[in-house]
Amino acid sequence: MISGTGITKTYRRRGDHTGAQDVYALRGVDFTVPKGGAVSFIGESGCGKTTLGRIVAGLETYDSGDVVIGGVPMTPLRPRKREPYFRRIQLIHQDPYSALNPNRTIEQTLRAPLALRARQMKRPGSWIGERAEELLSLVGIDPGYVLPRYPHQLSGGMRQRVVIARALTVDPEMLVADESVSMIDVSMRLSILALLKDLRERLGVSLMFITHDIATARYIGADSELYVLYRGLVAERGPTETVISGPVHPYTQALLSAIPVLHGLELPGPDRVVPTEALDERRPDTGCLFARRCPFRSDRCVEERPELAHCLDPTHEHACFHPHRRQVIPVERFTSGGPDANGTAGTAVNGAAGAAARVRTTA
Numbered sequence: 001m002i003s004g005t006g007i008t009k010t011y012r013r014r015g016d017h018t019g020a021q022d023v024y025a026l027r028g029v030d031f032t033v034p035k036g037g038a039v040s041f042i043g044e045s046g047c048g049k050t051t052l053g054r055i056v057a058g059l060e061t062y063d064s065g066d067v068v069i070g071g072v073p074m075t076p077l078r079p080r081k082r083e084p085y086f087r088r089i090q091l092i093h094q095d096p097y098s099a100l101n102p103n104r105t106i107e108q109t110l111r112a113p114l115a116l117r118a119r120q121m122k123r124p125g126s127w128i129g130e131r132a133e134e135l136l137s138l139v140g141i142d143p144g145y146v147l148p149r150y151p152h153q154l155s156g157g158m159r160q161r162v163v164i165a166r167a168l169t170v171d172p173e174m175l176v177a178d179e180s181v182s183m184i185d186v187s188m189r190l191s192i193l194a195l196l197k198d199l200r201e202r203l204g205v206s207l208m209f210i211t212h213d214i215a216t217a218r219y220i221g222a223d224s225e226l227y228v229l230y231r232g233l234v235a236e237r238g239p240t241e242t243v244i245s246g247p248v249h250p251y252t253q254a255l256l257s258a259i260p261v262l263h264g265l266e267l268p269g270p271d272r273v274v275p276t277e278a279l280d281e282r283r284p285d286t287g288c289l290f291a292r293r294c295p296f297r298s299d300r301c302v303e304e305r306p307e308l309a310h311c312l313d314p315t316h317e318h319a320c321f322h323p324h325r326r327q328v329i330p331v332e333r334f335t336s337g338g339p340d341a342n343g344t345a346g347t348a349v350n351g352a353a354g355a356a357a358r359v360r361t362t363a
């Protein structure tokens with residue numbers, strides 16, 4: 001199990017004309033990824049998703065809180081002692097092209113980490129080549145074709161599979177997929193998501209999915225958990241289907257209503273939620289961070305910050321003083337008819353969101 005408690009991260013910037021600049025990227029995030037489980041983090045740009053993923057993968061420092069890997073808290077450990085733990089968590093970058101060294105063939109790319117692994121596991125040299133082929137087959141590409149080639153000779157989808165194969169060289173406990181399908185051709189997206197889902201089932205590897213796309217979060221597993229991040233805090237969390245079908249926090253409702261195939265919230269209606277705001281993360285706001293955009297705002301929201309609290313279902317939590325339960329009515333087809341602009345695979349992925357197409361007030 002991998003968890004985080006109270007993780008905060010503030011980027012210190014040198015001041016511009018407005019003075020001192022601290023950017024509050026994470027303001028105290030708790031999460032748990034069970035062994036073999038899948039957890040998605042969604043939220044709009046700048047809410048801290050990537051920062052959290054990088055912290056969990058050991059690639060970014062944090063100010064306070066802790067990351068606990070297999071029961072071992074990382075904060076008290078010296079950086080060198082943390083390394084073997086963080087190696088169990090592998091980040092899959094959103095851009096498979098920049099993630100691979102253009103001057104190395106795929107064989108060279110895989111050999112380096114596998115040689116290290118062979119030493120750790122006391123395997124003979126012949127194991128390295130065999131394992132490289134095995135891993136490429138596992139991610140669904142022909143080793144004979146791919147091994148001698150350079151990244152630029154492969155399609156984006158193939159490159160992303162190579163990146164996943166490289167992540168698997170260390171036998172990770174968890175993969176952190178940060179918008180891992182956002183930069184590849186839409187026709188390949190669904191197959192990469194299917195691959196990650198398949199790896200979870202076959203290898204028991206946990207998945208931490210970072211995305212702005214609720215449909216991607218939904219696709220990755222019916223048993224997964226969804227965390228909705230807003231300005232560095234968890235606004236709502238719970239089983240993915242529960243959150244999508246009964247969003248409680250007004251921000252989650254606004255996110256759902258923003259999906260193009262949705263009809264929007266009937267009450268209060270997306271027009272009553274201020275849809276965008278030039279986020280200024282340099283202000284240490286008091287009260288609820290969503291208050292300025294929220295149609296349900298009260299004086300208490302402005303003065304006091306809501307903590308996560310249980311909904312009726314104890315696995316479902318929200319940070320709102322005025323939770324309004326709404327229910328999503330699944331629809332079978334797009335009402336607009338025909339595939340969307342994303343093409344066939346995009347339709348399939350977004351089709352999952354299409355099922356969450358109407359939201360109505362139940363309480």
Ligand SMILES: Nc1ncnc2c1ncn2[C@@H]1O[C@H](COP(=O)(O)OP(=O)(O)OP(=O)(O)O)[C@@H](O)[C@H]1O
Nearest residue numbers: 011023024025044045046047048049050051052281
């Ligand atoms: N290296 C950095 N220096 C200063 N500020 C940073 C740095 N990295 C991120 N930030 C700021 O921290 C906040 C959170 O950024 P982060 O990239 O984690 O958000 P995100 O939700 O992943 O956004 P996106 O979906 O656009 O990638 C943003 O306000 C961002 O501008």
